[in-house]
Amino acid sequence: MKNLPWEGRPEGCRDVMWRFSHNPIIDRYQIPVSNSIFNSAVVPFGDGYAGVFRCDNRAVQMNIFAGFSKDGVNWEIEHEPIRFNAGNTDMIDSDYKYDPRVTFIGDRYWITWCNGYHGPTIGIGYTFDFKEFFQCENAFLPFNRNGVLFPEKINGKYAMLSRPSDNGHTPFGDIWLSYSPDMKYWGEHRHVMSPAPFDQSAWQCTKVGAGSVPILTEQGWLMFFHGVITTCNGFRYSMGAALLDREDPSKVIYRSKPYLLAPAAPYELAGDVPNVVFPCAALTDGDRVAVYYGAADTSVCMAFGYISEIIEFIKNNSL
Amino acid sequence: MKNLPWEGRPEGCRDVMWRFSHNPIIDRYQIPVSNSIFNSAVVPFGDGYAGVFRCDNRAVQMNIFAGFSKDGVNWEIEHEPIRFNAGNTDMIDSDYKYDPRVTFIGDRYWITWCNGYHGPTIGIGYTFDFKEFFQCENAFLPFNRNGVLFPEKINGKYAMLSRPSDNGHTPFGDIWLSYSPDMKYWGEHRHVMSPAPFDQSAWQCTKVGAGSVPILTEQGWLMFFHGVITTCNGFRYSMGAALLDREDPSKVIYRSKPYLLAPAAPYELAGDVPNVVFPCAALTDGDRVAVYYGAADTSVCMAFGYISEIIEFIKNNSL
Amino acid sequence: MKNLPWEGRPEGCRDVMWRFSHNPIIDRYQIPVSNSIFNSAVVPFGDGYAGVFRCDNRAVQMNIFAGFSKDGVNWEIEHEPIRFNAGNTDMIDSDYKYDPRVTFIGDRYWITWCNGYHGPTIGIGYTFDFKEFFQCENAFLPFNRNGVLFPEKINGKYAMLSRPSDNGHTPFGDIWLSYSPDMKYWGEHRHVMSPAPFDQSAWQCTKVGAGSVPILTEQGWLMFFHGVITTCNGFRYSMGAALLDREDPSKVIYRSKPYLLAPAAPYELAGDVPNVVFPCAALTDGDRVAVYYGAADTSVCMAFGYISEIIEFIKNNSL
Amino acid sequence: MKNLPWEGRPEGCRDVMWRFSHNPIIDRYQIPVSNSIFNSAVVPFGDGYAGVFRCDNRAVQMNIFAGFSKDGVNWEIEHEPIRFNAGNTDMIDSDYKYDPRVTFIGDRYWITWCNGYHGPTIGIGYTFDFKEFFQCENAFLPFNRNGVLFPEKINGKYAMLSRPSDNGHTPFGDIWLSYSPDMKYWGEHRHVMSPAPFDQSAWQCTKVGAGSVPILTEQGWLMFFHGVITTCNGFRYSMGAALLDREDPSKVIYRSKPYLLAPAAPYELAGDVPNVVFPCAALTDGDRVAVYYGAADTSVCMAFGYISEIIEFIKNNSL
């Protein structure tokens, strides 16, 4: 990647990952109808970047919107939500769409999101150009959220992480792996990881869910994930990372016991939902990595790090 | 009204309503004993304004206080709560009083509030001068909140909106209409409106309650109301508006699908109860309208708009 | 009353009230469509008795049915639910009707019941002949249950006991008194009695609700009521009695600390809702009293006693 | 079927379905280790019947056991639970197994059950002879229960009904349809039916789940299902029936508004879980149908009816 959005580690900073000094990069009111823009996904596209953005409008209806950027920081987001044509199905019902992820596999960009069809489940779609979009069969029965595709087939099959949930705010949540030969039928469901015991890593003791599309490294798949603790004043979402086995990504090699990023900046501590750091995408040009995360369910922010350091860190601080 | 408190739409603002740049107009500690001053009501009075203010003291006892202002922005609030004499009843028990509304009907100012009598219900009182106050029979059995009188009789009877509730934080709530021939006995209860479906207007999907005293327009009664969504970190209160039928206000003509104002300013996002915008009063001098709302259960704020634009907006964006 | 249904105290019985040996007098399947018949009300009518019966059909839709009996024990219940004409209102919506009470005041029989109109509230109707029925305005806003009229006006006004509730199974409940000049508008709401402290009378520590129409005695209004305890396996409903002041029935003179009847018979311990004794009506011919109660939300049963003994008992065992 | 277990309609009975007079046919203690035997499935096998039985042992561990019968009424149940070999997967983990269903498709008997793998999901297995058993991939991600296969392929694919749930007692539940080309990967998930509105059919207002394997009739697939109401003392499970479209079984043609069988017999009203009627299998030899159901989570019982009458009934009493 030629022009990874990037800002070096601030002087005196001893953290593995650090925030962008221009956060938030996308404000809640950036498009006319938006109440909030957050939990969004980006990929390299052409000589810049494309993205799929969660914009809740002022009726607080949840939907996903396409956007484009030259530098990954300054974004033009469409003012109308994505309209899908029928892909491998005619059943493209959707009461709402939120928390998208995007990845390129083979010849197209695949999008997954939380799709409302008698409850939340994993919607799947694809595009070749971020102009025309096609919706496929939902991957699973409800209730499910945080479906994240691997960026390539594994053992000849598509592979997806997801987090079975309930129809509300879900006070539990494990990460699972499922396979599909054709992006239509899914099976071979394997358990990947559970919340951590309270006394070992409380920030991730209520639930965990896949964040960004996993990044293939020599040591395994690097996956940023969110972990949640239930305080007496509600949920607090932080970000950790795990390394999954290359051949069998249901096997966790390392998993960060400390978080990598937790709500502490003002734009993370206050907003529509205070105390949320929620990663949905990561760009990398080798060792450098730029993570996009939703802040306080209100805006889009970025954090940076070095993959080698991150892996070293979670190896030395593994649960 | 000669001197409506007012500030024009800020440059570049494309919203139907906008905040006062001097918010909050009343700080939590404005009177010596107060912990917070919010959710309060004002009316034109003499050559200025009078109001009834919810002040929780530092024991966090809830009570209502009289106040006066020349300009509707700068307020002198009494340091002692209102003391009521017996009106149409001797039963003027009150464990607590909060969230007042005020309106002038006929020859006097009627006040309604949430009155603690074996649980919250709707207290009613009146005053001629904001010095001497008289308490009447409670309108309803518990549990009820947000009782708001229409500013004139309808079909010869007093009419009141209210929101039946429970004895706690009430995770539900519809707006109802009731009539009384005499401000003592109430009946002809009619259902007015329910929370909206989550996928159509999530900001008002948990509960809705009447806000300010309805404003009579040619097209119907304009009522600002609050709507609530339950996030994983608690309730978020926003403001919408509805237009009710002139003859039968239980009929909703239009109802805003988008909110008109939702917590986004710092004084709305943090405070005793974060993420609350709670309208309790509105002044108008024709087309201009000034809304008073409680922010974060902590302070009193104002927002402005034009009635014609608001009605146009909710007509074009009706649920 | 010439032919009060009656059975004397069984030999060796030392209880204040005792069960009918032919219980249940009405079986759950007595009419073709019924799933259960229970919580029903009877009054003297002609030379026999008439009644209004709660019959849930096999879709478990709740409705009320008229019935007739020569002796108060053997009943003919209509196979179709009561159809109401408009009384003092055109608004006779009803999603469901249950738990009726009946009393004669002035020139007609008044019926109250739990009426479904955007939640449970108190429905009111009347009949002159148990053939033609008229429905009036609901007495209150939701949520309310167990509305029981006094059998005569008090201080020139109709008087009703009720139990404000919630929209579910209601883990709380006090008895209240309200007045109406005209059976249309209601007010002067007064608190009558709360659940008892757990350590003083646990069978009535969750909620209490009026049961039968109060009986006027020289010492006051004798009211049978239900009290509920929450065990680890759900609610248990028992029956107590209270004596209310003749002039001001919001004043409780005596209230039974022990129950008068609690679930112990097989037909009370098992059924659609185990462990329920729920009184809804009482007949008397002077000192003898016959109480009709629902058993296990399944069938109609009877218990007997002497009013003088009952009053003596609650006087000597008052909370 | 030559020797369908059967007992004619009792004299005077006007119900569409009626209980076997020898209920329960299998007692809770029928095998040495059992605490309870219920919610079990049977199919014709050889010149008699075979079955898969849920037996909870006295540690209340849930497992499934094979059994055989000449007449469908008197059963020999194995004393050891079924041991599975690997079918189309090596992943045959199972913390527990319960609520089996069985059907013959093509060349073998397919078994589905609630399988414990990090929460309840749908386990799938097969046998040719009820001696050797093979376990396949779980159909879905948790949480799911009541997976019921259609007895033949639909549009060339296996089809399964299921009820997405949670990890506890699940106060909600819809019936869904999913397809698989190969019994390994599943997709094309379609919503079939939701709980009924409380005021229309309260016995099925909390959740509904498929019961027996659907029976193909000229008018469509006849499916017995369970419906649940939440009383103040817990869940009550009853049995209804629905007719699904032959070509697209996600379409409900008729659905019984009244129940067909609800807890009323002593063995249904008392037991490990009172008030449960839970159908898991049905045998038919043309018009006659014999339904096997679990009673009170304690024993196995039977009920009978005529398919033509049942379809007529649900047609005339459809939701």
Next chain:
Amino acid sequence: MKNLPWEGRPEGCRDVMWRFSHNPIIDRYQIPVSNSIFNSAVVPFGDGYAGVFRCDNRAVQMNIFAGFSKDGVNWEIEHEPIRFNAGNTDMIDSDYKYDPRVTFIGDRYWITWCNGYHGPTIGIGYTFDFKEFFQCENAFLPFNRNGVLFPEKINGKYAMLSRPSDNGHTPFGDIWLSYSPDMKYWGEHRHVMSPAPFDQSAWQCTKVGAGSVPILTEQGWLMFFHGVITTCNGFRYSMGAALLDREDPSKVIYRSKPYLLAPAAPYELAGDVPNVVFPCAALTDGDRVAVYYGAADTSVCMAFGYISEIIEFIKNNSL
């Protein structure tokens, strides 16, 4: 013991423990004021037996009563609750008393019970003669239940099992051990055992609590305990047994994976709280053991067994 109450194993019975054919031995109404008599304790006394009985009166006030029996089966229970004098404290407040246990240590009979003092905790008292009783300091802070003393000092100190709880129906519960040098100050709290994992022994997966006073055997302390499962219709209490280390009873040597007795008899399945078997006392004359247990929170019952067989059973079926 000369005359242990006893009945041999019924013909054909293959269970380790069996019920008394004359159950319940004490009916709910045995004394004039009682609503229920259950969860009670007995010890050898003089040439017969004495006991302390939980009798809830008809106000459902919980209290403990003394009783005497020649044969351990037929009991005379006092009609007035035990009155305590001050023992090692003047603070003998008690809002309620329930679930007593009794054991002889040294020179007197020690009684423990659930004592209401700002919530449930463990009350301690003693008597020499079951006529005069003395109350001591409560052992612990609230909230606690099921305090059971060992029948002799261990390492020179009194030792007590208990189950920390909450102020309600307590959906959790472990067994703990505490020591006291003087029956006044307690410490050295050690964890003994937790509920079992659901998939290993579901009948004891919600909570466990000590039942009878432990019996010293050569192999360790034999303790009967109750275990609870949460069904969709509430708690179900069953009885198991554990063997604790003689020197350090916080060490569990064996613990029964299957229950020894679970609700199945009619008097256990129906009553004030259905599905409860709750052991509180055990008598033994060597190998034979007679256990007293409360049934359905309604009556007192007995079950029998041989200690050698019970130990063998829990050894072979240990969790």
Next chain:
Amino acid sequence: MKNLPWEGRPEGCRDVMWRFSHNPIIDRYQIPVSNSIFNSAVVPFGDGYAGVFRCDNRAVQMNIFAGFSKDGVNWEIEHEPIRFNAGNTDMIDSDYKYDPRVTFIGDRYWITWCNGYHGPTIGIGYTFDFKEFFQCENAFLPFNRNGVLFPEKINGKYAMLSRPSDNGHTPFGDIWLSYSPDMKYWGEHRHVMSPAPFDQSAWQCTKVGAGSVPILTEQGWLMFFHGVITTCNGFRYSMGAALLDREDPSKVIYRSKPYLLAPAAPYELAGDVPNVVFPCAALTDGDRVAVYYGAADTSVCMAFGYISEIIEFIKNNSL
């Protein structure tokens, strides 16, 4: 005390207590591994101060750390948590440690904290030098928090305040007093104070817990405590004070009806848990008092006042 950390009352301030203008004095990230530092305790030590600090690390594991300061404001906190040797017990298990308090009695510094041993309970330890630490027996059975020792023996025994709780966020909580002859066995538990009625002092209506070590004054023991209200968005913790009887500290002489300090500063309104003011220590040099409190479960802050004024205030504003 020679150099009490101190800042005089700000000009115009009319409050009894006021915040330090340099708050927070300890930032969340002050030591390398910390996520937050709050709810900590300090004592005079040598010619300066020593303290025990709650630092949650970035795995959000809770532990306590020693620290030292010359002036009580600027602190050096160890980078490793305290390691305990065995004191009066070998059982020094601890899953987590948090919310410490420290006081000097006799010859050593005693530390109490919330200790994780099968749930939260009160851990006890001591040190002579803040270098070597010794852990003793836990004071109580779980579940307990906020154990606070009196700084001298009372009637010859150690005395401790505590707040029995549950294993979660505990929506209740009273303050209790217990005694011990030897810091090993505890008893003579007495109830001290309950939450206040909602309508009298709502800020302390959910729970109350001891804060700082009580300060002996001529008029009694001055104890700062926290009180909690449950808003619709979670708990809000404020600080009050009470005066306890010198001879029998279970007797409350005065108790502040208004709070002394409640969340209002930005660092109290936002953080890991918004809206928390949680006092854990107080220093005094006669009349001046400096209180250390945790802010928003994130940082350490200070507030100041005069003991004479505080006592006068709670005397004049007593509950």
